[in-house]
Amino acid sequence: DAKTTQPNSMESNEEEPVHLPCNHSTISGTDYIHWYRQLPSQGPEYVIHGLTSNVNNRMASLAIAEDRKSSTLILHRATLRDAAVYYCILNNNDMRFGAGTRLTVKP
Amino acid sequence: AAGVIQSPRHLIKEKRETATLKCYPIPRHDTVYWYQQGPGQDPQFLISFYEKMQSDKGSIPDRFSAQQFSDYHSELNMSSLELGDSALYFCASSLALETGGRETQYFGPGTRLLVL
Numbered sequence: 001d002a003k004t005t006q007p008n009s010m011e012s013n014e015e016e017p018v019h020l021p022c023n024h025s026t027i028s029g030t031d032y033i034h035w036y037r038q039l040p041s042q043g044p045e046y047v048i049h050g051l052t053s054n055v056n057n058r059m060a061s062l063a064i065a066e067d068r069k070s071s072t073l074i075l076h077r078a079t080l081r082d083a084a085v086y087y088c089i090l091n092n093n094d095m096r097f098g099a100g101t102r103l104t105v106k107p
Numbered sequence: 108a109a110g111v112i113q114s115p116r117h118l119i120k121e122k123r124e125t126a127t128l129k130c131y132p133i134p135r136h137d138t139v140y141w142y143q144q145g146p147g148q149d150p151q152f153l154i155s156f157y158e159k160m161q162s163d164k165g166s167i168p169d170r171f172s173a174q175q176f177s178d179y180h181s182e183l184n185m186s187s188l189e190l191g192d193s194a195l196y197f198c199a200s201s202l203a204l205e206t207g208g209r210e211t212q213y214f215g216p217g218t219r220l221l222v223l
Contacts, residue, residue: 032209043197043214044150051209087149095140095212096165097150 004088009102012078020073020101022088027068034091035062035073037084038100044087047073078105109133111215113198119221120188128183128218132200138162139181140212141173142197150197156181157203188222195219 005023012018034049048055048062055062061074075082087100112131120126132139138157142150152165156175175181199212
């Protein structure tokens with residue numbers, strides 16, 4: 001199974017951009033890159049996904065490296081409500097959560 | 108918009124008892140996934156079903172079984188409960204797409220199981 005590597009934790013100040021990195025050097029050509037987040041005491045929540053091109057939605061942006069071996073989730077202006085564990089997951093008909101990044105947002 | 112419904116939300120059982128968790132997917136979703144999240148841990152995939160057939164199997168113990176019914180709801184049956192089974196159990200649903208790997212999973216609020 002293709003695996004992902006993320007930093008254990010990151011900190012950000014409120015209203016500032018946050019760049020959450022993910023390495024997936026063994027990604028296959030058909031693996032989609034998904035990002036989910038889990039707020040405290042809640043189920044995981046879909047954030048964004050992409051295959052090759054960068055993607056934007058109302059929650060975040062996803063920047064995918066040209067060789068697809070890494071990607072970055074971008075929160076343009078972090079809010080206190082963005083404090084969560086962020087998971088980068090490779091999905092090709094199945095999904096496995098690895099150890100995500102715990103994002104702390106400071107006021 | 109309708110979300111994934113899980114019941115019960117909380118469950119307390121004794122060791123060696125059985126438990127049944129239920130999951131009602133988002134209407135028109137045909138795929139259901141079960142995850143287990145122990146205290147302080149990341150969600151672990153247990154099993155999934157597509158169109159009432161098991162589609163993938165993860166780290167589900169032999170004491171657990173699951174199925175998806177004709178109305179697409181799913182049940183996770185857990186027998187001979189152990190203290191280590193205490194965890195949050197999440198169900199997620201999705202709509203299968205022609206190009207596999209693009210599906211977005213929508214998670215329910217979870218069932219918190221406590222085994223005493």
